[in-house]
Each structure stands twice: as structure tokens, then as C-alpha cells.
Amino acid sequence: MYRRLLSSVLILFAGAGLGLAQESLLIGPGDTLHIQVFDTPEMEQRPRVTDAGTVPLLFIGDVKVAGLTPGDAATLIENTLKEKQYMLHPRVAVTIEDINTQISILGQVKEPGMYVINTPTSILSVLSIAGGLTDLADRHIAVERHGDAQNKIEYFLSNTSKEAIDNQVLVYPGDTVLVPKAGVVYVLGDVGKPGGFPMSDNNSQITVLQALALAGAANKTAVLSKARLVRKGPGGPAEVPLELSSIQKGKAPDIQMLPDDIIYVPSSLIKNFMTNSSNIVAAAASAAIYH
Helix, strand or coil, X not given: CHHHHHHHHHHHHCCCCCCCCCXXXXXXXXXXXXXXECCCHHHCECCECCCCCEEEXXXXXXXXXXXXXXXXXXXXXXXXXXXXXXXXXXXEEEEEEECCCEEEEEECXXXXXXXXXXXXXXXXXXXXXXXXXXXXXXXXXXXXXXXXXXXXXXXXXXXXXXXXXXXXXXXXXXXXXXXXXXXXXXXXXXXXXXXXXXXXXXCCXXXXXXXXXXXXXXCCCEXXXXXXXXXXXXXEEEEECCCHHHHHCCCCCCXXXXXXXXXXXXXXXXXXXXXXXXXXXXXXHCCCECC
16 A cells, blocks of 8 residues: 555655755765956866865865855855965856766665756656665665765655655755665464565554554464563663563553564464564574565
């Protein structure tokens, strides 16, 4: 259901651009700029923005302009000229002559790689270019501006189409889009469909009862009173009390699960209820992942 809705969002609304703020094109590494200082033709130049986001300017040295609009870059250069006491009242114009049009789309998309966009493009359109998300994708998507690790924004891809569209962000030429892998929880033992289940719902969260439902519920031969929640910790796997029968009856609160949590439900047909937590973790590592 969630995936069908996501596909509808990407296909039907990828180019809609609804709710996006009007933004100027930002300068990025690989761009070629045309810099002019009025009444000072000897300072006109066409430098290429380095991978570090700087341009080498005559008389004043390197100036970092990546992530700025051309207007902001012009103001920065003007202020630098004044600070270095080279000019009293400089007037600078900056234009982007040649744009680095490549973007990187990495992680949990169906066709990761390098793509070309010529203008700022909505995040949904960019995801569509890469074939959409995989079934293991986390919905918290990071956009790194022009290869600058210090300049990142996050976009949450909601299952609600209106929210997904209204909250869109723009991806600029030179940006990197990273779709991380969703957390996975496991339900093992005497259940209908033991295995792993991605936390890929609208909130990237899942409770014990929800995970148990995904696993087809406990079998009639299951011993609910002996069920355990195994959680990885800094000192190794640890067990969290799990009153599964009481939780199902509403007598105990449902428990919010964390990535890599394991619910183990033993069977009355097997006498050894005291399966070692480390063995349970090892079993989870080879468990099937259901989408």
C-alpha cells in the first residue's frame, strides 16, 4: 500500500513543483563564473570554481563562493576588496557562465548514479530520474549542496501525497542526493512468517504489535509468556522484558522498536526456551527480509 502510494506521488506529481519557494541558482564546484568590477576592466575574469568551492581572484586571492547566489557572491567580493583596502567603493557583477550540471543520486534508489540537470529541480523529479526508491529506502533523504558536507538539508518523503509535494526541496546542479537504508526489525521463532521487516512506514517507526502482525502473528503453538525482545547494545545483545500476551490484550503498553531489534517467540513444541541471545542475533543475520 505504502509503495503504491509512493509510486503515485513520484509519477503523477514529480514535476508539479507545488509549494516550492522561488530560489536563485546557487554557485557550485565546477561552475565557470564571469566576474566584472565596474570601471576596472583589468579585474574582469572567468574563473572556475574549485572542488573546495573557491575562486582565485586577481589581487585578493581565493574567495569561497560555493553555495552562494551570484548576487551574494558579488557582495562578498565587494566586501573583500574593501577589507583588503584595494578599492573604496567597488561595484561587482557575478554571473554563472557555465554550470556544472551533474548531480549524484546515491543509496536506496533503483538506478543510482550520475545524472544531468540544467536547472534547479524538485526532489520528487530527481528521485523519478533514478527510478524511484527501493523497498528498503528510509524516507529521510539528505541533499548535500555542491559537495559541501557542512551544507546539508533533509527532506522527509511522506506517504501523504499533499505533504510530499508541499514540503519539496530543490536539488541544484552539483548536489548529491543520498537515500539511506531503512532500519530493519526481526520477528523470529514460532510465528507465521519469521524474518526481517523494514521500518519503512510513514514515520520510519514500528511497534511490537505491528511487527508481529507483519510476521503473520504468533502460531497456536507459541509460548507468548516466554517471548523476548533482544536489543543490541554497546556491551552486546541484551533482553528487554516483553509481556507479549498482556500487550496483545491491552493490559501492557505496546513497545516502540528500534532498528535491529529482534522479537523471539518460542514454541511449546521445543523444550529449550532459553535460547541464547547471541544465537538469536546470529539467526537474525541470516533471516529473510520481507518488503
